[in-house]
Amino acid sequence: MDLSQPRRPTGSAQAAGRLRRLLRPRSIAFIGHAACAQAIRQCRQVGFEGEIWPIHPSLLELEGLNVYSSVAALPAPPDAAFVAVNCHTTIEVMRALAERQAGGAVCYASGFAEAGVGGRELQVQLIQAAGDMPFFGPNCHGFLNYLDGVALWPEQHGGVRHTRGVALVTQSGNIALNLTMQTRALPLGYVVTLGNQADITLAHALEALLDDGRVTAIGLHIEGLGDPAHFFRAAMIARERRVPLIALHSGRSELGASLALSHTASLAGADDIASAFLARCGVARVHSLAALLESLKLLHVHGPLNGRDIASLSSSGGEAALIADSAPAWNLHFRPFTHAQAQHITHTLPALATATNPLDYHNFNWGDEVALGGIYAAVMQASFDLTLLILDFPRPDRCSPLGFESAVRALCAASSNTGARAAVVSTLQETFPEERARELMGAGVAPLCGLDDALAAIDAAARVHELWQTPVAFSAPSLPAQGSGHSLSEWESKRLLTRHGLTVPRGEKVNTVQGAVAAAAAIGYPVVLKSVGRSIAHKTEIGAVQLNLRDAHSVRAAATQQLAALGAELLVEEMITDAVAELIIGIGRDRAFGLYLLIGSGGVLAELIAERCILLLPASASEIRAAIASLKVGKMLYGYRGRDPGDEEAAVAAALAIQQFAIEQGERLLELDVNPLLVRARGHGAVAVDALIRIAGVGES
Numbered sequence: 001m002d003l004s005q006p007r008r009p010t011g012s013a014q015a016a017g018r019l020r021r022l023l024r025p026r027s028i029a030f031i032g033h034a035a036c037a038q039a040i041r042q043c044r045q046v047g048f049e050g051e052i053w054p055i056h057p058s059l060l061e062l063e064g065l066n067v068y069s070s071v072a073a074l075p076a077p078p079d080a081a082f083v084a085v086n087c088h089t090t091i092e093v094m095r096a097l098a099e100r101q102a103g104g105a106v107c108y109a110s111g112f113a114e115a116g117v118g119g120r121e122l123q124v125q126l127i128q129a130a131g132d133m134p135f136f137g138p139n140c141h142g143f144l145n146y147l148d149g150v151a152l153w154p155e156q157h158g159g160v161r162h163t164r165g166v167a168l169v170t171q172s173g174n175i176a177l178n179l180t181m182q183t184r185a186l187p188l189g190y191v192v193t194l195g196n197q198a199d200i201t202l203a204h205a206l207e208a209l210l211d212d213g214r215v216t217a218i219g220l221h222i223e224g225l226g227d228p229a230h231f232f233r234a235a236m237i238a239r240e241r242r243v244p245l246i247a248l249h250s251g252r253s254e255l256g257a258s259l260a261l262s263h264t265a266s267l268a269g270a271d272d273i274a275s276a277f278l279a280r281c282g283v284a285r286v287h288s289l290a291a292l293l294e295s296l297k298l299l300h301v302h303g304p305l306n307g308r309d310i311a312s313l314s315s316s317g318g319e320a321a322l323i324a325d326s327a328p329a330w331n332l333h334f335r336p337f338t339h340a341q342a343q344h345i346t347h348t349l350p351a352l353a354t355a356t357n358p359l360d361y362h363n364f365n366w367g368d369e370v371a372l373g374g375i376y377a378a379v380m381q382a383s384f385d386l387t388l389l390i391l392d393f394p395r396p397d398r399c400s401p402l403g404f405e406s407a408v409r410a411l412c413a414a415s416s417n418t419g420a421r422a423a424v425v426s427t428l429q430e431t432f433p434e435e436r437a438r439e440l441m442g443a444g445v446a447p448l449c450g451l452d453d454a455l456a457a458i459d460a461a462a463r464v465h466e467l468w469q470t471p472v473a474f475s476a477p478s479l480p481a482q483g484s485g486h487s488l489s490e491w492e493s494k495r496l497l498t499r500h501g502l503t504v505p506r507g508e509k510v511n512t513v514q515g516a517v518a519a520a521a522a523i524g525y526p527v528v529l530k531s532v533g534r535s536i537a538h539k540t541e542i543g544a545v546q547l548n549l550r551d552a553h554s555v556r557a558a559a560t561q562q563l564a565a566l567g568a569e570l571l572v573e574e575m576i577t578d579a580v581a582e583l584i585i586g587i588g589r590d591r592a593f594g595l596y597l598l599i600g601s602g603g604v605l606a607e608l609i610a611e612r613c614i615l616l617l618p619a620s621a622s623e624i625r626a627a628i629a630s631l632k633v634g635k636m637l638y639g640y641r642g643r644d645p646g647d648e649e650a651a652v653a654a655a656l657a658i659q660q661f662a663i664e665q666g667e668r669l670l671e672l673d674v675n676p677l678l679v680r681a682r683g684h685g686a687v688a689v690d691a692l693i694r695i696a697g698v699g700e701s
Helices: 012-023 034-045 087-099 117-130 173-180 202-210 228-240 263-267 270-280 289-302 317-330 339-346 369-380 404-418 434-442 451-468 490-498 513-523 552-566 621-630 633-638 648-668
Strands: 027-032 051-055 080-084 105-107 143-145 150-152 165-170 188-193 215-222 245-249 284-286 310-314 386-390 422-426 446-449 486-488 507-510 527-531 545-549 570-574 581-590 594-601 612-616 669-679 686-688 691-695
Touching: 012 080, 012 202, 027 034, 034 051, 034 080, 034 150, 080 087, 080 150, 087 105, 087 117, 165 173, 165 202, 165 289, 173 188, 173 289, 188 202, 188 215, 202 215, 202 228, 215 289, 228 270, 245 270, 245 289, 245 451, 270 284, 270 581, 270 612, 284 289, 284 451, 289 422, 289 434, 289 446, 289 451, 310 317, 310 369, 317 386, 317 451, 339 369, 369 386, 369 404, 386 404, 386 451, 404 422, 404 434, 422 451, 434 446, 446 451, 486 490, 490 648, 490 691, 507 513, 513 527, 513 552, 513 570, 527 552, 545 552, 552 570, 581 633, 581 648, 594 621, 594 648, 612 621, 621 633, 621 648, 633 648, 648 669, 648 686
Parallel strands: 027 051, 027 080, 080 105, 165 188, 165 215, 215 245, 245 284, 310 386, 386 422, 422 446
Antiparallel strands: 143 150, 143 188, 486 691, 507 570, 527 545, 527 570, 581 594, 581 669, 594 612, 669 686, 669 691
16 A cells, blocks of 8 residues: 655755654654653663653653653754654644754654545645654654664564664564564664655655665565655665665556556556566565565675576485475576586595585585585585575574584685685574574675575575666656547558558458458468457457458458458458467556556467566567567577577567557557567568557547
């Protein structure tokens, strides 16, 4: 749910500076009673060394501190304020804080925009009362700054002080609270909750956190993006400063088109479009809170990974098989050792072990730190992007750690001596004690808890690097023209697209049976016959298309039938019979993110197969090429099982032509389908055999 009402659009540096005083205060006012008492305790617990000023109209003492009667009675303007009174009183307190030139506030109270119409009116009043003073919320838990020892936070939390660490930003206070309780040794620098985002939005918070050079990576739990253009600008700062962004996106945007005629609109879910936007921003997306934490941990220790080549070390064939089976789903590769590398590694192994990747080095050397270090170093010298040691630690309350310390010390020494990036991975989350994980973090080795989450983290760390290599652009979406628009006929749609370089079959539009027969003879058999009225969208379902007509008799019969049943004009076209693969290439419009390009498996089964890739406009040729390659149908273009390879470059050119048409149409274009695009053998091009365009306004472009 996105309750934000973005205001005061500012430059990135100005926005970050506006929050610096609030996030790193030297004095804090606490306005309220019970929640403020807890917040004061948490502030003391985390080591806040500045001034704490409780405010209450009737209390004399709170948590051992003298209480001020009002904001006006404070000895100086506070850098930050935690406001924990009811929603109506909150407005008055915020006005007083703004008049006193406070640095900012956290509005804890609920009852604002999340409560409906009346609450939305109160939220407007709150914004007006705050004036230029920044604030988190309302309906917000606040924030924790573990780097400077600040807690504007009304409950207990599980974090401790750090000198550098990752930041977490969520809309939900409860999710943030739960994340502070992690026992994975992830060093938290900031935990920030946004609530309704009446003033400080996700993008504002991101800019402010990027202003702190002690933040190593930022994790985002996103329910709503608010202003995508502002978020994009903030993400570009992260990319420039090489601070990785990881997101768990659980919100949904709405498709801009209210009436979906095309396959594109039905195939492209709002979540897919949000994923495309995050990728354009250089943000790696994960799909669970555990994967979010493990990704941040890996990025904190090693930063983005330069590639996807990994090595695995274990003393068990079962563990080696487990990771070998699991890694391909994350597009991670176990590059085989070269002959020379295998020989070098073999010299370090016991007699029964074989130098393969993943490597089962058996347990004959268990507890022998020198021998284990030799094996680990030999593998690391093969220059993988990340070397993993699979290690599940015994229960500390019932079992002995004998031998495990030797393996850990050997790995840390091998990583240090070779300069290779290393991680210890447990197959289960609960078999990685936090104390062990902290020791590894201190030695520069990433402790990854749980095999599946570890692989998700490695994928995310590699994706950040890949996304940072891609040129980026994003502009705020233009609003579509008023009205529902109208659909062009297939004939009209193809005429428009051919002007932009798209290839279509040779064809002729007719309106009589005799005209259809004459056109077929001129084109040459076999032909396709279609009804092409503007009201006809999906021809197959209503019998408006007949394929592979091989003589005048069959054309005459088909034309007679279609004219009688549908009364529309007819299109006679050559029948393309040498296609290697069928694609759908479409354009859709999202209210938040603007025009997007859909590439997927095409033909009459497009929606049943539902295999697609979404790219925001403008997409580069390399992005389009990668999107096609990611599809199963893309394999058909590379000579699948000995077949002729398809004309991949012609498919890319067709997508670029469709994209260029969409960009030129701008707000006039509502949706577009080319389905199928028949890709012929390499060197023979690609042909759009059907097209649908819905456009705003009247008449043809």
